[in-house]
Amino acid sequence: MTTSYPAQFLAVAGTRPEVIKLAPVLMAFAERSAEAKAALGVTGQHRNLIDAALNLFGLTPAFDLNLMRPGQSPAEFMGRALVDLTTILQHHQPRPAALIVQGDTTTATAAAWTGFLSRLPVAHVEAGLRTRDRRQPFPEEINRRTIGLLADWHFAPTPRARDHLLAEGVASERVLVVGNTVVDALRWLQQRLTEADLPASARRVLDAGYRLVLVTAHRREAFGTPLRNVLLALRDLVMSFENVRILFPVHPNPAVQEATREHLAGVEQIQCVEPLNYRQFIAAMSRADLIVTDSGGVQEEASSLGVPTLVTRDQTERPEGVEVGLVRLVGTERRRIVAEAAALLGDSTRQTRPDRPLNLYGDGQAGRRIVAALLGDANPPPPFVPSIIPTNSSDECRYESTQDRCGFQWSGPRHSRH
Known part of the structure; x- marks a missing residue:
């Protein structure tokens, strides 16, 4: 089997959350189509949920492995995904500049392993999340730790996620705090909801x-x-x-x-x-x-x-x-x-819903930051800094990394946090 795709970068997804969180990266690539292209391949890990997400963002997969089986175990799915993704990469022309995976699913883990074994650079979107409990969540905690060992680029959603990676010995130049791409997707969708x-x-x-x-x-x-x-x-x-x-x-x-x-x-x-x-x-x-x-x-x-x-x-x-x-x-x-x-x-004193975005996990620019890093921009956008904009206030509360990089603290005015 010989296949040919126009992409210099290849993203792989298997579940609805992966599609939602990779869509902003693919959109950011589309904005810079004169410089590079990116394709999306899917494994079909969640067959009955992924298709609607693809349609929502107007994404047409370059390939669909359709690996979903009734009653399948993670191990069975992992085995089939490794074999089929390896076959795809062996015949992928041109050879991708990098393989992009998101999160901590079995699909992401299989794709990261496939990229590593194929000697392709691996970019991990939503890198560095940790509970430090191998069984919570299961099997996601082990999946994301494994991807952390295989990845070449680590796109951390928050400063704390970055700090986890640095504590595990990942070189600082390989880690970038970009915010979570789900916030990009959420803001994109909010503009279109009726x-x-x-x-x-x-x-x-x-x-x-x-x-x-x-x-x-x-x-x-x-x-x-x-x-x-x-x-x-x-x-x-x-x-x-x-x-x-x-x-x-x-x-x-x-x-x-x-x-x-x-x-x-x-x-x-x-x-x-x-x-x-x-x-x-x-x-x-x-x-x-x-x-x-x-x-x-x-x-x-x-x-x-x-x-x-x-x-x-x-x-x-x-x-x-x-x-x-x-x-x-x-x-x-x-x-x-x-x-x-x-x-x-029963809390009648709780604050009403904020009328402006809460920038705790992202600011809507994560996809663009990721693409800028992958393309090696000489003047990339600054890293994401979390902040909360309180209701009915022009003051901004920042929730940011302390000097010793061990946690977070409030700086600026104090506000009620219900």
């Missing part, structure tokens, strides 16, 4: 005057008792608050589907629906009073929108939102989830 994008299920809740809680759950380490506890906590919550309704787009993983049917069937206050497309999800998130999630990307999006968020995990690789009060880690203990949700839903 009222019609709000899902009918969410509209019914809001039109009836109820408060909307948006929920996601999909982490493998939560399967079994932890997930059961989360679902029962959701049931307890709607029984405790007559004015609350829950919208729960149920992940297609069979373990999540089965547990949802077992524990939430017949609970009228909880609308369990098929996965929303990204337009619908952001529209619903923008109108939610509270988000309950175990997703990393949702933490970033919710923080950027200023929506209070409970994370049903014991640890997060995105601690910045927790440390400024936008996010609370609540674990999977049933009573604690209910208590924390009740505290937020």
Whole structure:
């Protein structure tokens, strides 16, 4: 098999979050098409979720391995991805200048290994996130550490992610703080959202005057008792608050589907629906009073929108939102989830939604910074510096790296952080 693609750079994605977070990089390449081109290949790791994301951003894959199989294990998928990606690279003309991977999925790990074994430079988007717990999240923590060893370029979303990489011995000249590309995608989409994008299920809740809680759950380490506890906590919550309704787009993983049917069937206050497309999800998130999630990307999006968020995990690789009060880690203990949700839903003193972007995880320019670095610009844009712009204030609170590079602190005026 001989294939020919016009790209000097090749990005590989397998899941919806990867497409969403790589789209700004591909858009930035398109802005500079006279200098370089980039193609996207997909593995189909999440077949039923990735296609809508590709359509949203107008992306046509150069290849689609279509590796999704019912009931597949990560190991089975990894093996097929390694073989098929190696075949693609062996016949890829011209040879890519670099292979671009995003995040910590099995697809990203397989692609990074393939690039390394093929002696191609590997660029890692969203590098340096760490919990320091090998099993939380599983298997993502090990995936991203592995990619960190294989990558040549490390595009860190925040100063803390950069500091993790430097502490692990990555040379400083190979690390650049760019912000998270999900913020680029979010801002791009916000400019295009209309009222019609709000899902009918969410509209019914809001039109009836109820408060909307948006929920996601999909982490493998939560399967079994932890997930059961989360679902029962959701049931307890709607029984405790007559004015609350829950919208729960149920992940297609069979373990999540089965547990949802077992524990939430017949609970009228909880609308369990098929996965929303990204337009619908952001529209619903923008109108939610509270988000309950175990997703990393949702933490970033919710923080950027200023929506209070409970994370049903014991640890997060995105601690910045927790440390400024936008996010609370609540674990999977049933009573604690209910208590924390009740505290937020019952807090009449909480600040209203910010009318300007919260620049905690990005400023919308990450894709351009990444492309500038890959093309070796002589005068690249400055690195991303996180900041929070408080509601109803012209003052800016900066949340930035301390001199000893061990953490973050507030500088400038103090403001209420609900």
